[in-house]
Amino acid sequence: MKSGIVVFPGSNCDLDAYHLLRDVLNEEAEYIRHDAGSIGDVDLVILPGGFSYGDYLRSGAIARFSRIMPAVAEFAASGGLVLGICNGFQVLTEAGLLPGALIRNRHLQFRCSQVYLRVENTATPFTCAADRDNVLQIPIAHGDGSYYAPREILKDMEEKNQVLFRYVNSSGDITEEANPNGSIGNIAGVCNESGNVAGLMPHPERAGEKIMGSEDGLVIFRSLLQHLGKEGVGASV
Amino acid sequence: MLTVKFSGALKGENKLKWLAKVEVTLKKAILDPQGAAVESSLVTMGYDNVQQVRVGKYLELVLDAADRDKAAAQVEEMSKRLLSNPVIEDFSYIIQEAGA
Amino acid sequence: MLTVKFSGALKGENKLKWLAKVEVTLKKAILDPQGAAVESSLVTMGYDNVQQVRVGKYLELVLDAADRDKAAAQVEEMSKRLLSNPVIEDFSYIIQEAGA
Amino acid sequence: MSETTWRKLGLTDREYDQITGQMGREPNLVELNMYSVMWSEHCSYKHSRSSLRLFPTEGPRVVQGPGENAGVVDIGDGWAAVFKIESHNHPSAVEPYQGAATGVGGILRDIFTMGARPVAFLNSLRFGNLDDARVRYLLDGVVAGIGGYGNCVGIPTVAGEIYFESCYQGNPLVNAMCVGVMPLKRLVLGKASGEGNLLLLVGARTGRDGIHGVTFASEELSEASEERRPAVQVGDPFMGKLLLEATLETIERDLVTGVQDLGGAGLTCALTETASRAGSGVEVDLDQVSLREEGMHPFEILTSESQERMLLIVEPEKLESVKEVFKRWGLKPAVLGRVTADGMVTARYKGEEVVRVPAQSVAGGSPVYEPEAKVPEYYSRLSEFDPLKLPEPDNYGEVLLKLLSAPDIASKEWVWRRYDYMVRTSTVQGPGGDSAVIRLRETGKALAMNVDGNGRHCYLDPYLGGMLVVAEATRNLSCSGALPVGITDCLNFGNPEKPEIFWQFRRCVEGMAEACRVLEVPVVGGNVSFYNEVEGEAIYPTPVVGAVGLLEDYRQQGRSYFSGEGDVICLIGSGELSLGGSQYLKTIHEKTAGKPAGIDLQLEKVLQSFLRSLISKKLINSAHDLSDGGLAVAVAESCLAGNCGAEIKLAAGNVPVNELFGEGPSRVLISVPATLFGEVESYCNEMELPLKRLGITGGEVLIIRSGGDIILKLALSDINRAYEEVFSCIME
């Protein structure tokens, strides 16, 4: 699997994604500059976490007008796999590639901690290696992570199985206390209708080694590998 | 803590509801990194006739007060004490009738 | 990226400077935790006659345009594209003359 | 020039005479302003310089000691650790968010200026009592500001400390530390060398903010401080991140000769210091400085403390390549001028020469004062106090719960969960342990780090307090298995022109220096913050030590908590204990008095090296330093973090309150797998270190016996509640 990690001015988890892919998973990865005109020959585009443009105005609002974004949209439209993590998720919602928006955490504070996630749909390229009953422990680190979508859209998303992850407690129950930021329906991650673009606030790339506290984040990358393996790596290009 | 109670003044019959709109902006001499980022984004988006972008806060609130002057005095005080930090920010406000 | 250039329209002699003031607020249907926090602080400080506090953004910018309508059209467009996110926010603005 | 002019600028008549002497003429107003900021306490260290000379600053690993932007220590494999701590107390007192944020931004620049990649932030904070709404506002703002900057630039904030005492009510302390790493050969210094080389200014535009910020930092806080508000600056972490990446790229590609960040005293400091370090001169054109405001006077341009700016010294052939790197990061350097050989800083403005001053004189010519020192009246009075005369408490469990829920001791998770402590995926031990541990991917080693300070001890006995703080900071590293390789210090004191304050300062430094010598840890940099007073009332003398240690293998860091049933719990080290100046005395009796326990530095040294070898030989499961709250708190903390109970027994015949809550240095609680206990015990005997077997881990309660009687029994869940919940309850 060859990944392209988009680096916006102010991205800061680009290194973490790169490290996980190259050093932990032994997969190919390269950086793509925000002002590049095209994304080149990759199987997966990652929009990493961080504070693109300082998160000024709204998180992701300025980055979504970067020169690379039309190419990302085109890649997505042609079925390419796009994963937005944290700030990357915010950029994807701002760009309209994913539904909804991420607003200020309900408690108004930045929050860095381990959380638990339940995989809600195991039929996507991002989750196909997961077990529906598995509870994943993955950290969050964000100030604007409260997921919101208008009621009609939410209904539509539920019908189309677009909710990928929800915040749960360690036994897998959706509870108020397990919701770290006030997200509607405890939503932690979603995908688009066709399932090839996904975003989540937690950081799977920080949960890839035991010494970091959890390896549960690997499931997302293993899913992608499995999915691509089925189709044949790079077959779509 | 000694707190100033305003409710007393409102117990009378002529208590009215006012809508205050408060704008809080960074003082002119102070760096506004958000404004600068928005400005340069607007320029790259093609709006290169835009200058001097400043980003501040906008607050709306409803309060009970016997008359506009009383409402304004309270909004002024709240703006100084809580809604802005006079060290780095200026504020301005308008008061409108919000109905009973 | 194809960008819309506005500067062309300004090359004429009647180019003027306009000051736009834009208010961006969370849609009414969306919970505003910042507003709630400010409200509860105000109440603890003794201002218990205050309700419905909402916190939004206030932006100021100066732009060149041949006339007020052209300025307004551009501010409208910038607000929709960048300054607000229509999924969660509303905006409103006024345009004033800012001198030459 | 009239005397009111220089006096207003904070210069004494004698200092003005020295200036004219060194210049050979009277300065003009712009030049006088430059002297005023550079000869301020903050920049010139005029009251502290002679004392700082006491610190040992050399050692086999030291590559760069004090004198540069940050200290540099060799950590093997061709790599170096770079670190420094700095205060931002006064700005944080008037604008907590921005004050703290710009403090973080400032220390960050000191690290990457040297060519190092910043890998961690730490901070040390002091506030007044939390029952005051203003204090809560300050704490909340400072924490948000530290997170706001650090999170945005993507460097984890991994450790810190916070204490609350009424002496910090109006004058909080905000000390920020940054640690970076780099290949040794990449080291760049803040020197303007090479005649004809170009001076480039890059980063944020220059505004009127922070003019005379350093003089603000060099005076006591008062009503008038409010009017100094422009001295508060707004940080721009996004710009900080761009500058960081672009600057490191130019250094990696060997495009720059020298780098200097702009901090206190702005361009004036950067120009005069880089020239004076290199023994050169510089010539600049102020019209090239990109300004944020119109109509700025040359003295304003030269003394503005606008954040996020860097000065680079570049060979002319490399100019285009440097510009190209910055351009890719969205930045545009301005060529201000060039390096000369005449030793002068010359500045032109609108075609006219407005400054021509000797660089050495402005940057290093200030007088050095040997202030008078006098033992304060309180000293002997307080040290006579005997805490053991107080009645023995009748419920030790209640006392422990009270201590655990005292804001000084209680869990600070409410604070550190607001910091991204995981970004860069190298934090193998985050906040909450004895020290934080950051792995180095490139070498497989790790750096352990922490900050420590204890104002109460230093107030009661500054010499002893100074030794204790160095001992504790390094002991914490050793508890993680790391070898201390260097420290940086921030000396927070009152007004040094008062003999009692200077006595505190001098004695603290002497104590710290002595401990550094015996423990063989060099001081490689630091900062002095004087005038921490509000209306004549000084803070406790508060030296803060940031310590950095080296672990040969990142997978081998020691843990500070119990991790299994049936381990033997022991106390190793000194038996000297005291309730003087203890947390017990403060929290339970609201008293700060008595004599803290003394320290045997030789024993401390043996203890620390013993600990490191226990950990590297994998003989123990945990090691936790005994500090505030003594043995009882240390045991409770070890239980909580590992969610594992314990049963321990105190020797009969001792005073339980002293055994449980008394504090003393050189004491560490360890837990040893039962099968290894014999080995540890004989090893300990061999090293002639006292070892006391206390009990055993396991269960879900903490039980403490004295002789045969249970004197304390608490469920872990109750301990946990006391420890975890207080902070969020107070703050929300």
Ligand SMILES: Nc1ncnc2c1ncn2[C@@H]1O[C@H](COP(=O)(O)OP(=O)(O)O)[C@@H](O)[C@H]1O
């Ligand atoms: N307490 C101290 N201990 C050791 N070195 C110190 C101390 N205070 C200041 N220094 C050293 O003096 C020099 C000047 O400090 P400072 O003006 O704070 O540097 P900068 O302007 O880069 O922040 C630095 O090299 C610093 O390390």
Ligand SMILES: [Mg+2]
């Ligand atoms: Mg510096």
